[in-house]
Structure formats: C-alpha cells, structure tokens
Amino acid sequence: MDDVELRLQLERVHADCFGWAMACCGRDRDDAEEVLQTVYLSVLDGRARFDARSSFRTWLFGVIRRTAASERRKAWLRGLLVEREAEGGTRDARSFATDAFVAPDAEVEHESRRDGLHHALTRLSPRQREVLQLVFYHDLTVEEAAAVMRVSVGSARTHYARGKANLAVMLGDAKDL
Amino acid sequence: MMDDSEIRQRFAQLRESDRESAPGFAQTYARARSRQRWPAAHRPRLLVISAAAAVVIAGVWLVNARSSSRSTHTPAIATIAAWRAPTDVLLRTPGSELLGAMPALGASVLDQMISTPSNRGI
Numbered sequence: 654m655d656d657v658e659l660r661l662q663l664e665r666v667h668a669d670c671f672g673w674a675m676a677c678c679g680r681d682r683d684d685a686e687e688v689l690q691t692v693y694l695s696v697l698d699g700r701a702r703f704d705a706r707s708s709f710r711t712w713l714f715g716v717i718r719r720t721a722a723s724e725r726r727k728a729w730l731r732g733l734l735v736e737r738e739a740e741g742g743t744r745d746a747r748s749f750a751t752d753a754f755v756a757p758d759a760e761v762e763h764e765s766r767r768d769g770l771h772h773a774l775t776r777l778s779p780r781q782r783e784v785l786q787l788v789f790y791h792d793l794t795v796e797e798a799a800a801v802m803r804v805s806v807g808s809a810r811t812h813y814a815r816g817k818a819n820l821a822v823m824l825g826d827a828k829d830l
Numbered sequence: 831m832m833d834d835s836e837i838r839q840r841f842a843q844l845r846e847s848d849r850e851s852a853p854g855f856a857q858t859y860a861r862a863r864s865r866q867r868w869p870a871a872h873r874p875r876l877l878v879i880s881a882a883a884a885v886v887i888a889g890v891w892l893v894n895a896r897s898s899s900r901s902t903h904t905p906a907i908a909t910i911a912a913w914r915a916p917t918d919v920l921l922r923t924p925g926s927e928l929l930g931a932m933p934a935l936g937a938s939v940l941d942q943m944i945s946t947p948s949n950r951g952i
Contacts, residue, residue, distance in 0.1 A: 660859065663855070663859065664855045664859075667852070667855040667858070668848075668849050668852050671848060671849075671852040671853070672844075672845055672848045672849070672852070675848055682851070686853055686858065689853075689858055690858055690861050690862045690865065691862075693858060693859055693862035694862045694865050694866055697862060697863065697866055698866060769840075770840045770841070770843075770844055771844075785837075785841075786841075789837055789838050789841035790841045790844065790845050817834075817837065820832075820837060821832040821833070821837060824832050824836070824837070824840065825832050
C-alpha cells in the first residue's frame with residue numbers, strides 16, 4: 654500500500670478511529686488526539702504494517718488499542734515521578750474549564766444521557782466496555798471485536814452478553830430515577 | 831431493563847457528538863507528519879551513513895589505542911636496555927680487553943696492553 658492509498662484509507666476511517674481512541678483513553682479528548690497522532694505516525698513510519706489479514710479498520714482499531722495501552726503505561730510511570738500537588742493543580746484547572754461552560758437547555762438533556770452512558774460504561778469491566786463499544790458504537794461484529802481485542806470469539810461473546818445485560822440494568826435504573 | 835435498540839440509540843448519540851467534536855483528518859495527519867523525524871524514504875541512506883560513521887569512529891579509536899600503548903611501552907623498554915647491574919664492575923678482570931677484542935692479523939696482543947690515547951678512549 655503506497656502513501657497516497659494509505660492516506661485515503663486513514664481519511665475514510667478517521668472519525669471512527671477518533672471515537673475508538675476516545676473510548677480507549679477514558680473519553681479524554683487530548684489523550685485521544687495524542688494517541689491518534691502516534692498511530693498515524695506508526696503507520697507512516699511503517700512500524701505498524703497492514704497485512705490484510707482483517708479489514709483495514711479492524712487492524713487500525715487494534716493498533717489504536719495497543720497504542721492507548723502503551724500511552725497509559727507511560728503516563729502511569731510519569732505520574733510516579735511528578736509531584737501530586739502539581740497534578741492536583743492541573744485537575745483543578747480542567748474542572749474549572751468544564752464548570753465555566755454553560756450548555757444551552759436543549760443540549761442539557763442530550764449531555765446528561767450521554768454522560769449517563771459514559772458513567773455506566775465506566776462501571777463495566779474493561780473487556781465488557783470494549784466489546785460493547787465496538788459492537789454498538791462502531792457496528793463491528795462480535796468476531797471483528799474479538800480480533801481487535803485479541804481474544805477468542807467465545808470469550809468476546811461472553812463479555813458481550815454479560816456487558817450488555819449489566820449496561821441495560823444500569824441504564825434502566827438511571828432512567829427510572 | 832433496556833432492549834438492544836435503546837442501547838444502540840444511546841451509542842448513536844454518543845457517536846454523533848464525538849463526530850461533531852472530532853479533529854479534522856488533515857490537521858491530525860499534518861501533526862503526525864511533523865512528528866515524523868525521518869521520512870521512510872531517507873531511512874536506508876541514514877542507516878548507511880550511521881554505519882559508516884560508526885566504522886570511522888571505531889577505526890580512529892583503534893589507531894589511538896595502538897599508538898598510546900606503543901608510546902607507553904617504548905620508554906620502559908629503553909630503560910630496561912640501558913640498565914646496568916651495580917655489581918658489573920666486579921666482573922671486570924685484568925686483561926679482559928684481550929678476551930673481548932678481536933686481535934688484528936700480524937699484530938701482537940701486547941700492543942693492546944700498551945696504554946695509548948686511542949685505547950684509553952681519549
């Protein structure tokens with residue numbers, strides 16, 4: 654695959670990849686952008702090479718997942734070195750920025766529904782969260798999701814069934830309140 | 831409890847909101863390109879250059895190491911060669927000149943015993 658074709662393929666799945674990167678980075682936009690850039694860089698450098706054993710999107714999702722995990726490990730190591738006070742200061746600044754934003758009324762309900770889903774997803778196990786995101790958000794089959802997650806199809810099916818049941822209960826409970 | 835369609839709808843809303851806030855592809859791609867230090871096309875040339883540089887550095891280091899080892903050994907050898915035992919003088923016996931020098935044809939060995947300015951080293 655030459656550079657032009659690679660660029661076209663990446664452009665085609667870019668929005669989808671950003672959504673998956675968001676899911677892999679705990680919905681942190683900055684981290685997701687960083688991960689996506691690192692992934693594109695790996696692809697351009699030839700460190701990540703598409704071998705056509707799956708679809709391009711499935712393969713790229715796998716690369717994003719591994720890159721996000723690697724970035725998380727690096728961040729964890731950095732966190733050990735950085736002072737806690739400095740980290741607290743950054744968090745305060747972030748929460749301040751979020752508080753300062755006032756959403757219009759129409760968006761409030763939409764946001765609360767979205768946040769409800771996000772909150773429910775964070776309460777699931779990582780594997781359950783991943784398989785649900787891949788199936789419901791990205792419209793992948795369970796088999797494709799298994800390839801991205803590097804688990805057996807049987808295992809992915811189990812995570813899918815349990816995750817869906819847990820999510821349905823949590824969202825149903827939140828709706829009833 | 832929710833059914834699949836409701837869950838799917840929730841995820842669709844999340845997807846829509848992500849798509850609206852997603853950074854443009856051109857921007858992300860350009861940033862990735864700017865982080866790329868050496869384009870793939872230049873990499874073989876870089877490998878050759880760095881290998882050649884490594885060989886040159888290793889060569890210079892070897893030459894330096896050899897010359898420094900020589901320069902440190904030479905004075906030691908010279909010192910050992912020039913060294914004389916303090917008791918050498920005891921080995922000198924009367925008439926040792928006759929034993930150490932080659933007699934000339936037709937000359938008498940007694941000539942060497944006669945002290946002349948030349949054989950006294952003056």
